[in-house]
Amino acid sequence: MEYRKLPHGAEEISVIGLGMGGIHNASEGEIVKTLHAAVDAGVNFLDFVPSKACAFGGYAKALRGRRDKVMLQVHIGADYSSGEYGWTTNARKSIKEFEARLASLGTDYADFAFIHCIDEDADFDKVMNGAAWDYALKCKQAGTIRHLGFSTHNAGIARRFLATGMMDLGMFSLNPMYDYTDESAYGKGSADDRAALYKEFEAQGVGISVMKAFAGGQLLDAKASPFRHALTSYQCIQYALDRPGVLTVLPGIRGLADLNELLGFFDASPQERDYSVVGRFAPPETTGVCVYCNHCQPCPAGISIGLANKYYDLSHMGDEMAKSHYLNLEHHASDCTECGHCNKRCPFNVDQMSRMREMGGYFGI
Template identity: 45%
Template sequence: MEYRINKKTGDKISVLGMGSGGVASNGFKAGVELLQNAIGAGINYFDLAAAEGAAFPIFGEALKSVRKEVLYQIHFGADYDTGYRETAGEQPDSSLVTYSVGDYGKTMDPERIKRSIDWQLRTLGTDYIDYGFIHCVDAVSGWEEYLASGIYDLILDYKRQGIVRHVGLSSHTPPVAQRVLDDADVDMLMFSINPAYDYHYGDKYGAGTTEERSALYQRCERDGIGISVMKPYAAGLLLDARKSFFGRALTTTQCIQYELDTPGVLTVLPGLSLAEELRDLLHYLDAAPEEKDYSFIRELKPEQAQGRCVYCNHCAPCPAGINVGIVNKYYDLALLGDEMAKEHYNGLDHHAGECLTCMHCDESCPFGVAQCERMQKIAAYFGV
């Protein structure tokens, strides 16, 4: 497994994580086995905004012996009917195996949220939340309601009590996410990222222009806010040639590489239900570079993406030894006011000023970046 560090919290997070959608779809035993195999492969990061409450007892059973080694994202605003009723006194079957719980629903009622969080913790067999999430804010009015109803204060209160360790935010909408990041001290953003959404071939979860989305990722990278990726395959559409926005299917490995190349991203969280899906996810770790190459998406990139470096390093190797992607990333971050970017740039082995103007990167860049010219600009900007 590969791990990345959340700069704000110091948590070591597996680049491959898991959502909870699908975990319960083949029953309790199969779900437990799936999660235990994921843990065995080094996965340590799990999102608990489940499609159905039945996922919780499965997570509780599978991860109870390794609770301290895993990290949970738990959402303040996600609710599961029967869990709520059970907390209110309607005790269901005491056997977790046959425990019947309801579907996911969203609530802004703080009392109901408290009961739901209490039920989720008890069912998971834990007394703390690694990342307590501001749940699914996609409108400024929704964020204002979240604040006014005291739910954000509730998260902070739980943090003071040590029940919540860090604060997260889930959103699909860049300007709204930016507003929440202005108002709240967020340590992790869960955002819907994939090549279709970034290049405006997405569905309703791919909100925002390419520039707005890119600015959000850059901000997270600059401020050390980690990103966990939801919808990494655009709900499976990218994996199906008949439905793919790019006219042909991408593999899960290509999607994951694209997302892990995105600034700020720490981990990708697909929902899994089958052992084969887990094997396919883990294949990313052993895949050859050509299997990870997603450059064919250039065929359908929109005008606004033309000429923008996405740090993918498809132009490597550079004969001068320059890491073209990372040099561009530090340059963009410095322009955005990241004070550490210059220091990181200076610490590289090779700098833009060493460019031999060989034009190799211009010729091989699938995104049409005039990189040779850009190297001169970067060298002048940093003075090296």
């Protein structure tokens, strides 16, 4: 397992966590077996928004004796009063359901409490100026909530949450389809705007937990994909993990077989994870921008081109730590020999040699 540190905290979060939208299809015994196997494999980040409330019994059993080994992402606004998933902006119901979820999971705290599924400005205004947000702040102070977060599919709403200065983590829908097309309501925002948003998350020290990494399975099916080409789950996971700010990807699972398939990511070769084919599908107007995919590697001069670009972009956005991260790299842009290797290999048509010259002047070495 690989881990990434929460910027606003000491927690190390597994780069693959678990979404639970489809786990209700498994028996209680299968749920317990699956979660035990996940924890044993080092998975320590779990989101709890199943499609049906019946799944919570299996969760509770699986967590007994293992609560301290996992971090739970529990949502304020997820409504299971009917027995099935729903969402609400009603403060009283949101609070009641949040407390019911903690009780059903057999715990007295949430590692992360998320303001749930806010995609409209009116909903943001209602929730963030109401009793539900006041409740979240009080629980944070009391320790019932360890970290505050939010979930949205809307880049503009994400920025409003970031502007509060109170968030530690944001759950956001992220995949090549949402980043490079406008064919889904779950991927709101232009390619350039979404790319800038990920950098804003990182610059502000707010992590991203990724939902819909496979676009609901569309990207895994050539007929359903807007690119008319199937990507693999491993390509989608690596794509998400390479975006700035991303700490963990939360694919949905239905049981042990799905878990084992996910964990195969760590044994996959670089070629199996390589998503550079996306560059062939991206609209021409979105190319020319480094996405840190490292398809240009290995650099003959030893420069970590993806990281150098990332720190350069973040520094431009005002991230004060980015320059020191850049300076700590073993090789810098000034080491570039302009051999052209990176330009020939870049699937997104970035003129990396020109970028290296810019960086050398900007950072002064």
